[in-house]
Amino acid sequence: MQHELDGVKAPVQAALESAIARLPGGELRDAMLYAATGGKRLRAYLVLESARLHGIPESAALPVAAAVEALHAYSLVHDDLPAMDDDDLRRGQPTVHVKYSQATAILAGDALQSLAFELLTGEAVGDAGARLRLIRAFARAVGAQGMVWGQALDIAAESAATPLDLPAITRLQGGKTGALIRFAATAGPLAADADPGPLDRYADALGLAFQIADDILDVTGNEATTGKRVGKDGAAGKATFVSLLGLDGARAEARRLADLAEAALDPYGAAAGNLRALARFVIERDT
Amino acid sequence: MQHELDGVKAPVQAALESAIARLPGGELRDAMLYAATGGKRLRAYLVLESARLHGIPESAALPVAAAVEALHAYSLVHDDLPAMDDDDLRRGQPTVHVKYSQATAILAGDALQSLAFELLTGEAVGDAGARLRLIRAFARAVGAQGMVWGQALDIAAESAATPLDLPAITRLQGGKTGALIRFAATAGPLAADADPGPLDRYADALGLAFQIADDILDVTGNEATTGKRVGKDGAAGKATFVSLLGLDGARAEARRLADLAEAALDPYGAAAGNLRALARFVIERDT
Numbered sequence: 001m002q003h004e005l006d007g008v009k010a011p012v013q014a015a016l017e018s019a020i021a022r023l024p025g026g027e028l029r030d031a032m033l034y035a036a037t038g039g040k041r042l043r044a045y046l047v048l049e050s051a052r053l054h055g056i057p058e059s060a061a062l063p064v065a066a067a068v069e070a071l072h073a074y075s076l077v078h079d080d081l082p083a084m085d086d087d088d089l090r091r092g093q094p095t096v097h098v099k100y101s102q103a104t105a106i107l108a109g110d111a112l113q114s115l116a117f118e119l120l121t122g123e124a125v126g127d128a129g130a131r132l133r134l135i136r137a138f139a140r141a142v143g144a145q146g147m148v149w150g151q152a153l154d155i156a157a158e159s160a161a162t163p164l165d166l167p168a169i170t171r172l173q174g175g176k177t178g179a180l181i182r183f184a185a186t187a188g189p190l191a192a193d194a195d196p197g198p199l200d201r202y203a204d205a206l207g208l209a210f211q212i213a214d215d216i217l218d219v220t221g222n223e224a225t226t227g228k229r230v231g232k233d234g235a236a237g238k239a240t241f242v243s244l245l246g247l248d249g250a251r252a253e254a255r256r257l258a259d260l261a262e263a264a265l266d267p268y269g270a271a272a273g274n275l276r277a278l279a280r281f282v283i284e285r286d287t
Numbered sequence: 288m289q290h291e292l293d294g295v296k297a298p299v300q301a302a303l304e305s306a307i308a309r310l311p312g313g314e315l316r317d318a319m320l321y322a323a324t325g326g327k328r329l330r331a332y333l334v335l336e337s338a339r340l341h342g343i344p345e346s347a348a349l350p351v352a353a354a355v356e357a358l359h360a361y362s363l364v365h366d367d368l369p370a371m372d373d374d375d376l377r378r379g380q381p382t383v384h385v386k387y388s389q390a391t392a393i394l395a396g397d398a399l400q401s402l403a404f405e406l407l408t409g410e411a412v413g414d415a416g417a418r419l420r421l422i423r424a425f426a427r428a429v430g431a432q433g434m435v436w437g438q439a440l441d442i443a444a445e446s447a448a449t450p451l452d453l454p455a456i457t458r459l460q461g462g463k464t465g466a467l468i469r470f471a472a473t474a475g476p477l478a479a480d481a482d483p484g485p486l487d488r489y490a491d492a493l494g495l496a497f498q499i500a501d502d503i504l505d506v507t508g509n510e511a512t513t514g515k516r517v518g519k520d521g522a523a524g525k526a527t528f529v530s531l532l533g534l535d536g537a538r539a540e541a542r543r544l545a546d547l548a549e550a551a552l553d554p555y556g557a558a559a560g561n562l563r564a565l566a567r568f569v570i571e572r573d574t
Contacts, residue, residue, distance in 0.1 A: 023431040028439040032431060078397060083389035102370035103442045106393065107435050110365060113397065114430030117404050121423040128415035135422060136408040143401030144310040144319060148394050152315040155390045 001281035004274060005045050008065070011058075012044040013037065015066035019119060023111075031100045031108035032115070036073040038091040040287065042210075042278075043068045043184040049274050050188030050199055060126050061187070064134060067119035068184050071138075074112035075147060075180075077105050084155060085232075092227035113142070130191040137190055141183035150175025163239035170208065177214075178207035185275075198267045202275065205261035210282045212254040215240040217286070219247065225286050254283040288568035291561060292332050295352070298345075299331040300324065302353035306406060310398075318387045318395035319402070323360040325378040327574065329497075329565075330355045330471040336561050337475030337486055347413050348474070351421060354406035355471045358425075361399035362434060362467075364392050371442060372519075379514035400429070417478040424477055428470035437462025450526035457495065464501075465494035472562075485554045489562065492548035497569045499541040502527040504573070506534065512573050541570040 016036045023029045044065035051061035080087040080095040081102060088098050097105035120135045140146055153172040157164050164172065185203035186196040219242050221230050233240045241250045261279040265272040303323045310316045331352035338348035367374040367382040368389060375385050384392035407422045427433055440459040444451050451459065472490035473483040506529050508517050520527045528537045548566040552559040 020431075024436055026436075026439065027443065028431055028436060074397075078393055081393065083393060104439065106365055106368065106370060107439050107442070108431075110361075110396070110400065110429075111431035111435040113400055114426050114435065118423060118426035118430065121419055121426065128419050131419055132408055132415050136405060139401050139405035139408065142397075143405065144307075144315055144398035148398040148401065149311055149313075149315060152313065152391065152394050155394070156314065 001274075001277045004277070005041060005281075008041050008045050008048055011062055012041050012065050012069055015062050015119075016070060019066060019070075019115060023115075027100060027104055028107055028111060031096050031104045032073075032112055034093075034099065035077045035096050035108055035112060036070055038093070039069070039072070040285075041069065042282070043072055043180060045278065046181065046184035046203075046275075047187045049272075049278075050185050051191065052188070053199075053268055053271055053275075054188035054192040054194055056126070056188055056191050060124055060191070063119045063122045063125050064187050064191070065184075067116040067138070068180065068187075070112045070119065071116040071142060072180060074109040074116070075151070077109040077112070079151060081105060084151075087229060087232075089223065089228050126191050129193070133190050133193065134187065137183055137186070141179040146175055146179030147177075150177070150179065158236065158238065163237070163243070165239070166241075166244050169239055169241065169244065173208060173211045174204070177211050178204065181207040181210065198264050201264035202261050202279075205257045205264060206279055206282060209254045209257035209261065209279065212241040212250050212257070213283045213285060215242045216247065216250055216254070218242070221286060227287065251283075258283050288561075288564045291564070292328060292568075295332050295335055296328050298349055299328050299352050299356055302349050302406075303357060306353060306357075306402060310402075314387060314391055315394055315398060318383055318391045319360075319399055321380075321386065322364045322383050322395055322399060323357055325380070326356070326359070327572075328356065329569070330359055330467060332565065333468065333471035333490075333562075334474045336559075336565075337472050338478065339475070340486075340555055340558055340562075341475035341479040341481055343413070343475055343478050347411055347478070350406045350409045350412050351474050351478070352471075354403040354425070355467065355474075357399045357406065358403040358429060359467060361396040361403070362438070364396040364399070366438060368392060371438075374516060374519075376510065376516050377514065413478050416480070420477050420480065421474060424470055424473070428466040433462055433466030434464075435462075437464070437466065445523065445525065450524070450530070452526070453528075453531050456526055456528065456531065460495060460498045461491070464498050465491065468494040468497065485551050488551035489548050489566075492544045492551065493566055493569060496541045496544035496548060496566065499528040499537050499544070500570045500572060502529045503534065503537055503541070505529070508573060514574065538570075545570050 020033045047065040047068055048061050077096045079085050081097055087095055125131050150172050154176055182203040185199045189196040217226055218230050218233050223230055258279040262276045265275055307320050334352040334355055335348050364383045366372050368384055374382055412418050437459050441463055469490040472486045476483040504513055505517050505520050510517055545566040549563045552562055
């Protein structure tokens, strides 16, 4: 699966670079490119596989994959800010506000969000109806009913008197990391105007499994392989799936969710082999 | 003209409130509503007048006007942050990061941008082609080739060794305040797939006249009427139209630009009377 994920890196990077290269030069553009470079490209892979399952050509899916990664990059830049999670290391490099400045990090994040929407308007993406369905679902995945909502809950939890319980943290992560993963996984049926149900259920389980694996890596991983600081959640006394379920319990829950994700793909039969393999991969990864 | 501007306040506020009311409750939503409330609604008025000139019903233009005001609100929230312009007063009230927190201000701004795009996808706005044209132009007006680009230049100018000259500050303001005003003024022809040329030229002159009036108010105005801190630019040694042209020179240039804006409306004849009056109003306002 690492091989398949690596395979999308070059075309997604090229799509992002070509979109960013059209912008006026300067520190803002430099910071956008810096922020949008690297990463696992898991969300881009989900878009491309979801599109393939619905007969959508890669040339139409690639701008959508680039949009999702631009949006993901913006969310990391803003989440890393001192007023938020205050992280200085990301993808093995200094975070954007460390390398440039806080002002540039705020603006680069803002502009990456606009760029993501602009990418979805491209004619290559599909007919007008398809593009509008994607843009609307994307706006909802990002905003105050999706990713940003989850991040706001996460920030609020840090200063709360009692740590979150399992249902609360499951809901929070369903927004914070789940909403964009859900958009990426359902981009194919959305563009094709088909039933997004199976991929929606797949994404729900996958997103949660992914987050549990992240919490496990925060305890067992090291900075050299993850490319970011580890052990921060435990040190901050933050509730995580590991603090709530224990390490073994979290691993068992991740496996259960990966099974659930695989089962959700039944309607696609053998064609969904790559997405099944991805569900195993996200819980076994070490980065 | 104040009467006409006041007339759009209630419907625009209602459109924003109804869009925000659909979001999950909590501090994030509260902060979004707080940020989106109040203001001159100049940009909303431009959208509604531009639409009227092209036969677009107010029911179709109102979500676009609300989108522009949501976007404008996000830009103010982020610009006011300590890492940016560090303002504590806006529209006569504490800024969002003062009333809530920096984290909430960053997230509320982010979510207001997503909400603006979501508003443009609404079926009431027009057919799919019209909505896509608006969304694409909007993304470009906002991002790293428009408003955010101008704000980045403005931040960079603060730490530059020499103050900006007139051509540089004109270009900067063409992005920072001009890009969204241009989008608002051309929303009508964009939606109607008509020539945006005359309103584009109107907006270029209006936006610059508006900014010059802002610079004049920063010197001559007071906090009670403007609702924001004044005298900051001079204290910071920042180049403004007043520092470059002098107070009388700036007033003359604003009048020249208002004349230019009026003249650009000739193709619309008497129907553009409100926009002509607006061009006088923006250079005579005291808030």
